[in-house]
Amino acid sequence: MLNEGKDRAKILIVEDSSTQAALLKRMLEHYYYDVTVADNGLNGSIMAKKIVPSLIISDVNMPVMDGYEMCKIIKGNEALQSIPIILLTELSNPDDIIYGLECGADNFIIKPYSERSLLSRIDYLLATSRIRKSDGAGVGIELSLGNKTYLINSEKRQILNLLVSTYEKTLEQNRELKEKEQELTTLNAILEQRIAEETKSGMQKEQLLIQQSKMAEMGGMINAIAHQWRQPLNVISSMAQDLDEAYEYGELNRDYLVNVKDTILSQVDFMSKTVDDFCGFLRPSKEKIIFDIKRSIEEIVSMFSPYFVKSGITLNLDFIYEDVSALGYPNEFKQVILNLINNARDAILIRHAKEATQTELPVEGIINIGITKEYEKIKVTVTDNGGGIPEAIIGQIFEPYFTTKGSNKGTGVGLYMSKTIIENNMGWKLRAANAEGGAQFVIEI
Numbered sequence: 425m426l427n428e429g430k431d432r433a434k435i436l437i438v439e440d441s442s443t444q445a446a447l448l449k450r451m452l453e454h455y456y457y458d459v460t461v462a463d464n465g466l467n468g469s470i471m472a473k474k475i476v477p478s479l480i481i482s483d484v485n486m487p488v489m490d491g492y493e494m495c496k497i498i499k500g501n502e503a504l505q506s507i508p509i510i511l512l513t514e515l516s517n518p519d520d521i522i523y524g525l526e527c528g529a530d531n532f533i534i535k536p537y538s539e540r541s542l543l544s545r546i547d548y549l550l551a552t553s554r555i556r557k558s559d560g561a562g563v564g565i566e567l568s569l570g571n572k573t574y575l576i577n578s579e580k581r582q583i584l585n586l587l588v589s590t591y592e593k594t595l596e597q598n599r600e601l602k603e604k605e606q607e608l609t610t611l612n613a614i615l616e617q618r619i620a621e622e623t624k625s626g627m628q629k630e631q632l633l634i635q636q637s638k639m640a641e642m643g644g645m646i647n648a649i650a651h652q653w654r655q656p657l658n659v660i661s662s663m664a665q666d667l668d669e670a671y672e673y674g675e676l677n678r679d680y681l682v683n684v685k686d687t688i689l690s691q692v693d694f695m696s697k698t699v700d701d702f703c704g705f706l707r708p709s710k711e712k713i714i715f716d717i718k719r720s721i722e723e724i725v726s727m728f729s730p731y732f733v734k735s736g737i738t739l740n741l742d743f744i745y746e747d748v749s750a751l752g753y754p755n756e757f758k759q760v761i762l763n764l765i766n767n768a769r770d771a772i773l774i775r776h777a778k779e780a781t782q783t784e785l786p787v788e789g790i791i792n793i794g795i796t797k798e799y800e801k802i803k804v805t806v807t808d809n810g811g812g813i814p815e816a817i818i819g820q821i822f823e824p825y826f827t828t829k830g831s832n833k834g835t836g837v838g839l840y841m842s843k844t845i846i847e848n849n850m851g852w853k854l855r856a857a858n859a860e861g862g863a864q865f866v867i868e869i
């Protein structure tokens with residue numbers, strides 16, 4: 425409500441902080457109130473007598489005389505007692521309200537307050553001040569709170585006003601709380617969505633890396649299959665050639681044919697088993713199971729050993745006698761072992777290539793896979809004699825895409841994937857060190 429025109433309502437502000445007073449004055453003048461300021465309770469009561477304002481807004485804590493004392497003085501003066509007084513307070517405990525009532529305050533505005541709530545309170549008090557003048561006498565109640573007794577002489581309307589003002593504040597706080605709660609819920613939802621998106625994109629990246637490293641292994645795998653097939657294919661082709669001669673020499677009887685058929689079928693069986701083994705290995709494990717670590721390593725070694733022998737490298741197994749089982753993903757575990765032995769083979773071949781340019785005879789390539797168990801701690805080690813990992817790069821070898829083999833030979837994903845599988849998926853540990861003459865990778869289960 426704007427107070428334009430001649431009868432601008434007079435408001436007295438009693439406030440010791442000059443900044444607070446100036447802010448409030450500016451705000452009220454903006455709504456055309458006629459504003460006077462006093463800087464403490466004493467000056468406030470003197471000013472009230474002088475100008476007889478329509479309303480007083482007073483701070484509580486002030487030097488010389490506080491808001492409560494001033495309230496008492498004004499309410500005790502017959503000429504001034506009908507002027508509504510609003511106390512600005514922090515209302516930190518119920519005594520504040522009761523003491524305010526005792527002193528005859530009409531309304532509380534709890535700091536920090538909004539412009540809207542202060543203006544509506546002023547409007548209301550000014551509009552009802554006429555009624556108040558004719559509203560009966562004090563109630564006169566004695567009220568005990570804590571260990572103090574208060575005598576409340578306020579009018580009924582005044583008490584109601586005070587209660588309404590605190591109730592209003594509670595409602596306002598409640599509304600703010602609700603808004604904050606709503607904000608939090610929205611934030612939470614956004615956060616959850618973000619996490620889901622991030623997780624999804626992280627998983628997609630990891631999936632891509634796994635695929636990449638599988639593709640890298642496929643090349644080696646096809647070589648290994650080709651190698652495994654060479655032997656049976658030789659057998660089959662020489663049998664086919666013998667058929668001609670057998671016919672020439674009249675040896676091609678029923679027994680001869682059955683023998684050829686059996687041999688070919690057994691070779692084909694062997695060949696299809698090789699393919700099955702490799703396909704089985706490529707398939708990801710569906711869930712964690714308890715699996716036999718020794719057998720898994722033996723399976724990988726028997727699949728790849730012939731291929732390694734071809735490169736002049738011996739794969740040695742150095743296992744303890746006990747059963748060694750663990751909970752994990754068996755195919756992924758085999759993939760890690762394959763990564764490690766492939767890296768060892770590469771290191772040995774690089775060393776051989778270097779040594780070929782020198783006069784000495786190349787050292788025989790050896791990869792040793794060991795299993796040890798100490799106090800229930802199982803360790804799988806893959807040790808080679810490929811010359812070791814240069815100290816300058818040993819801290820980087822587990823990073824994705826780190827390779828020293830050139831982009832057409834290595835993807836640099838092998839060890840990153842191996843570490844992810846061992847540490848994140850299985851909860852074990854994978855670390856690298858240099859042993860005598862080569863590198864040693866240790867999986868701690």
Ligand SMILES: Nc1ncnc2c1ncn2[C@@H]1O[C@H](COP(=O)(O)OP(=O)(O)OP(=O)(O)O)[C@@H](O)[C@H]1O
Nearest residue numbers: 767768771812821827828834835836837838839863
């Ligand atoms: N047994 C080892 N001896 C020496 N260096 C090794 C050994 N194993 C790994 N490295 C070093 O770590 C690097 C990273 O190995 P990683 O398996 O991650 O990638 P890569 O073998 O280069 O490529 P790919 O993704 O094809 O396996 C290798 O390029 C090599 O320099």
Ligand SMILES: [Mg+2]
Nearest residue numbers: 763767838839
């Ligand atoms: Mg590798």
